[in-house]
Amino acid sequence: MRARSPDEAHRSATPLELFFDLCFVVAVAQAGRQLVHALTEGHPGHGITGYLMLFFAIWWAWMNFSWFASAYDTDDALFRVVTLIQIAGVLILAAGVPRAFDTSDFSVVWFGYLVMRLALVAQWLRAAHGSEGAERRTALLYAAGVSVCQVGWLALLLVPKGVIPWVFVVMVLLELSVPAIAERARQTTWHPHHIAERYGLFTIIVLGETVAAATVAVQSALDENDELSTLLPIAGGGLLLVFAAYWIYFAVPVHLHLRSTRQAFAWGYGHYLVYGSAAAIGAGIEVAVEQASGKAHLSTFAASACVTVPAALFMVTVWLIHSRHQKRGLAQQLVLPVSSVLVLACTFAGDWAVPAAGLVAAVTVTVGVTLTARQGMALQEYPDYQE
Template sequence: MTSSSAGSAPHSASSAGSSADRGPLRRLTARVREEEHRVASPLELFFDLCFVVAIAQAGVQLVHAVAADHAGEGILNYAMVFFAIWWAWMNFTWFASAYDNDDVLYRVVTLVQIAGVLVLAAGVSQAFEDHDFLVVWIGYVIMRVAMAAQWLRAARAAGGAERTMALRYAVGVLLCQIGWLGLLVLPEPARPWVFLVMVPAEMYVPVYAERAHATTWHPHHIAERYGLFTIIVLGETIAAATVAVKSGVEENDALGELLPIAAGGLLTVFSAWWIYFVVPIHGRLSSTRQGFLWGYGHYVIFASAAAIGAGLEVAVEQAVGKAHISTLAASAAVTLPTALYLLAVWALHARYFKVGIAQQAVLPTTALAVIACTFLGDWAVLAAGIVAALAVATGVTLTARMVAGEERAGAVPR
């Protein structure tokens, strides 16, 4: 997205309303799905950047847990915290695509949600280290109550089935917050079960609400929003890995040991970006069912993309002797989330644009090859990066050959 589009007005003429409806407070009515020139607003971009702060905190704690040889516990805590961040982000994103009117109250409530994720970020370390979820819970409640307020406002302006849908969203969101109290009042061994019960409950709320009426989210806008967040998460991955390499070089004079990790990590992230954006996915988001599957599946994409950065930090700490784990474990911290990312991107949208077995097999085969790189010792991360880059080159070559073949076939007289 260009800078000009980021600063453009968030509404087209078809959805801005009448001149009497353009004051500081406006009715929160649904936007038009066919609206032209629908792009992410500056508020949405700011929202994303603030949410990445919480993702960065979750990544830092994952690094500490894995480096201390507590990978199982760290991954569980990471999955729980990341769900809270991602779910709040996703709910806002789809709501904004359908109802963003950019008035004063909408902006203020959105800023409250941003404040909530910053509170959540402040409690991440306590959740990981002491299993104390109080601050995380408070931050999550702030975000979700603010989201319920937006839905109640939409219900007030709507009627019929749309009003029913908005009320279902609001009530469902608020009821789920009661369930999350289990993280505070139940014994520690029971808390993972709270997570396993409440995640499906949260994810069922949109499914139930939209049985009454489908929100008018904009496919191109949704695809752009997810793409922008993917870019920001990958950028955070590069930033975290760069800081780790810099510290390792300055504190341990280990440039030779860290160069393969740095090069492999850079190739991996570059390839992750290329693979995600190689196809225009918005054309496939033509129904609510497709939207649900695609949107929910991005939990794996976002979580694994952020975990790649954490894995690179673990690999650096192991290389300089700070991590109490084996080279194999440190390599797996990079290769496993990379493979998961590749498979998730393939499953969610890349496979729909592949023609023939050769194209379809590129990403799944690459994921398996990346996992195999885990056993290459000190060269595992570099090898994984090279494999990912080769997957990009292979995909580009196969596509070019297919296009050339189609052009030759079209040039043959019939």
């Protein structure tokens, strides 16, 4: 297993990577579904905490594979088999999500994680076997770090339930430190364009799951309630939010920003909030539909916040780690931060909160496109124009 060149031309995602992403979104859907159940039953603290914990496990396993494959994907038989084992692990994890949510029993989740992480360790050991010097040391550090962290996750099965969130925080810090420590020996040869494409593709899949979840919610509500005048505005506003999320994320060629490991770490780690909030938008739309149908035990304001808060978080996070690096001038820089505040303000719009947030998102895209077009015209007319 030899490291691939970071300057390789025409590097793109493989069918195996797309299959990998598709199977991972099953776990994302499970986490979102449990979040909906917790919120509609009036248990937001339990639901949000459980969602953040389980989503981290899903996202981190996906991220570990994606960066490894960007540097070492040989696409031979052994690489494919080990990757399929990782897919089996995430499906086991997904099966354990309801139990972890309902009773804080992480045994199935931990076992699924063990399958994924052992496969990843095997990949790093294979990379170490095929390399030497600093590159070999980096691969061994990754293998050792992943192994130690997996043992640490055992604490989730042994400590009292009240201590689990604190153990989770400690383990998250340890997990996040492994790449930072390992890459000190030698930076792995990840491919900027390939990584940007991988993250973009997973963003599309997560947004697709959001649309699917919202569609099922509306369909279920219509089967029991013919109040189209109540449900259609929620569905329309939710669809505008998802469309705007897609447009906002893909408005800039972010691979041009990934020029160093430090920049890549901040950008890659920040996607925990990007993916988590994108998936939560779909869960929020489900909650809003159930509340409008009279099946949720929460107020209109709380149901609206389930949509507007993750939508605003998505906007401001994408701006912070992604879009602002390609924006020029104060007006362009302020579009997403201001829009996120306006989306939050829509929470107070009562039954029209979701359609109002959707309209704000649509206006955000319109303003962004207009400002970009004007800047392009100014650059053509005045080549020295900078702001």
